[in-house]
Amino acid sequence: MSEAVTRTVTTPPGLLASLDPLLREWLPRQRWFAGKGHPVTGFSLVAATELLPPTAKLGLYHLLVRTRQPLQPGGPEQPGDCYQLFIGVREALPPRLAPALIGHVTRGPLAGLTVYEALHDTRPAELLLEALRTQARIGGLRFERDPRQEIRSGLVPRLMTVEQSNSSVVYGDTFILKLLRRVLPGTNPDLELPLALAREGCPRVPPPTAWLVAEPGVAPGPPPTEPYVLGVLQPFVQGATDGWELALRELAKGEDFVAEARDLGRVTAEVHTALARALPTVTLGHAQLRTMVVGMTERLEAAAHAVPALRPYADGLRSAFTALDDLAAEGRVWTAQRVHGDLHLGQCLRSPAGEWSLIDFEGEPARPLAERRMPQPVVRDVAGMLRSFDYAARSVAPAQPDWAVRCRAAYCSGYAETAGRDPRTDPVLMRAYETDKAVYEVVYEARHRPQWLPVPLAAVHRLATTDLI
Numbered sequence: 370m371s372e373a374v375t376r377t378v379t380t381p382p383g384l385l386a387s388l389d390p391l392l393r394e395w396l397p398r399q400r401w402f403a404g405k406g407h408p409v410t411g412f413s414l415v416a417a418t419e420l421l422p423p424t425a426k427l428g429l430y431h432l433l434v435r436t437r438q439p440l441q442p443g444g445p446e447q448p449g450d451c452y453q454l455f456i457g458v459r460e461a462l463p464p465r466l467a468p469a470l471i472g473h474v475t476r477g478p479l480a481g482l483t484v485y486e487a488l489h490d491t492r493p494a495e496l497l498l499e500a501l502r503t504q505a506r507i508g509g510l511r512f513e514r515d516p517r518q519e520i521r522s523g524l525v526p527r528l529m530t531v532e533q534s535n536s537s538v539v540y541g542d543t544f545i546l547k548l549l550r551r552v553l554p555g556t557n558p559d560l561e562l563p564l565a566l567a568r569e570g571c572p573r574v575p576p577p578t579a580w581l582v583a584e585p586g587v588a589p590g591p592p593p594t595e596p597y598v599l600g601v602l603q604p605f606v607q608g609a610t611d612g613w614e615l616a617l618r619e620l621a622k623g624e625d626f627v628a629e630a631r632d633l634g635r636v637t638a639e640v641h642t643a644l645a646r647a648l649p650t651v652t653l654g655h656a657q658l659r660t661m662v663v664g665m666t667e668r669l670e671a672a673a674h675a676v677p678a679l680r681p682y683a684d685g686l687r688s689a690f691t692a693l694d695d696l697a698a699e700g701r702v703w704t705a706q707r708v709h710g711d712l713h714l715g716q717c718l719r720s721p722a723g724e725w726s727l728i729d730f731e732g733e734p735a736r737p738l739a740e741r742r743m744p745q746p747v748v749r750d751v752a753g754m755l756r757s758f759d760y761a762a763r764s765v766a767p768a769q770p771d772w773a774v775r776c777r778a779a780y781c782s783g784y785a786e787t788a789g790r791d792p793r794t795d796p797v798l799m800r801a802y803e804t805d806k807a808v809y810e811v812v813y814e815a816r817h818r819p820q821w822l823p824v825p826l827a828a829v830h831r832l833a834t835t836d837l838i
């Protein structure tokens with residue numbers, strides 16, 4: 370293993386002020402920007418690290434910046450989210466980097482230079498892998514790795530171009546480095562859960578090879594914050610296809626997906642079993658269920674306020690939550706454990722050998738970390754997958770609802786074979802979770818893909834008018 374490299378660095382004063390007007394315009398256009406709907410009126414610096422001084426042809430800054438976003442035009446500025454940025458600096462951009470342009474700096478320490486999204490560029494991406502390989506410490510950045518896993522140097526990087534909530538760089542088809550964009554201090558389940566599963570020897574989740582954190586105390590003001598998890602390197606599943614693509618392919622051919630769905634049920638149960646071994650489980654009684662039901666009901670009210678198409682169904686949907694509360698009031702209890710938290714077909718990768726892996730344990734990114742890390746009934750993940758089969762079947766014309774019914778049944782059977790417990794034996798909890806997810810999806814689609822809104826609305830109709838799962 371190489372010696373850890375420790376480097377202290379300083380950044381030029383006035384750096385953020387010189388980037389401010391460019392970032393205000395560029396940041397809200399990024400797919401991973403979470404604060405859509407409210408303009409960015411400024412930034413505060415959480416941390417800045419100079420990874421390459423801008424003396425030669427290329428400079429590189431790692432920034433953690435917090436946005437300021439007033440909720441109403443002219444209203445008081447609200448501290449917004451903290452984002453991780455990789456800012457490249459060059460005198461001029463070569464044509465291959467044109468799509469990465471952020472802008473031309475007109476004032477401050479970088480005046481006259483061009484800044485750009487550095488993850489598109491080979492040298493900055495290589496530098497990150499090298500820092501992980503050598504367990505570097507650069508300013509407040511700590512690059513760590515599992516000493517049992519080898520990282521070869523010289524792997525060629527490429528930035529992934531798929532639509533995603535974060536950014537990922539693939540190195541020579543050997544590793545994938547996911548760099549979180551909206552970052553929070555504290556334990557991040559996207560690192561915590563795969564590490565726990567690796568310790569359990571669960572082969573269904575790529576084990577973290579290395580990770581990047583910002584030291585506590587990078588953010589100003591007492592009390593010192595916990596580290597920010599900024600990125601995770603893991604083995605790249607070569608030639609993998611995700612479950613969503615596979616499902617659509619089978620639908621287009623008029624083929625069933627039941628064998629795959631059953632397999633996915635088994636794999637989900639395998640991961641759940643390993644998580645229950647690795648991390649604490651708890652029992653949820655009426656008080657905890659009541660809190661959960663209140664949360665679901667509040668999300669429904671907020672969603673119905675935001676999306677008028679949901680309003681006619683609100684009473685029917687609410688009944689899914691009150692039924693759960695009634696059951697808990699009768700004394701029914703549930704076991705809760707750590708779960709994936711945002712499971713859908715797109716989070717399942719099938720290797721060319723037919724092996725499934727589950728990825729992206731971040732949970733629903735919009736929810737607070739503490740909430741995402743709470744033990745929950747496994748039915749939550751099952752409901753997410755059931756929604757996904759429904760999505761696939763309704764995203765084709767004409768819709769194939771029977772295809773989804775067969776997949777849903779096969780998935781639950783596969784789950785039951787491995788877990789020894791069929792999730793369908795808990796229909797009230799399942800309906801509540803499916804309803805909560807469908808409500809979330811209605812808001813998600815209304816905001817991001819309005820043409821998809823009929824897909825979750827069809828589920829809303831079913832869930833509001835029947836108690837069939």
Ligand SMILES: Nc1ncnc2c1ncn2[C@@H]1O[C@H](COP(=O)(O)OP(=O)(O)O)[C@@H](O)[C@H]1O
Binds near residue numbers: 728731
């Ligand atoms: N270990 C892996 N092997 C191969 N591809 C992967 C791996 N992890 C992620 N991917 C690809 O990267 C995409 C984004 O990963 P994901 O963890 O879901 O990021 P995000 O949270 O940004 O959506 C996935 O949809 C998948 O195509």
Ligand SMILES: O=P(O)(O)O[C@H]1O[C@H](CO)[C@@H](O[C@H]2O[C@H](CO)[C@@H](O)[C@H](O)[C@H]2O)[C@H](O)[C@H]1O
Binds near residue numbers: 533534613714760761
């Ligand atoms: O991929 P993310 O973790 O960022 O999740 C968000 O985007 C998903 C869409 O890309 C969205 O998922 C919904 O659409 C999927 C098909 O595109 C479908 O398989 C899922 O079941 C459905 O929920 C997800 O809700 C959102 O959080």
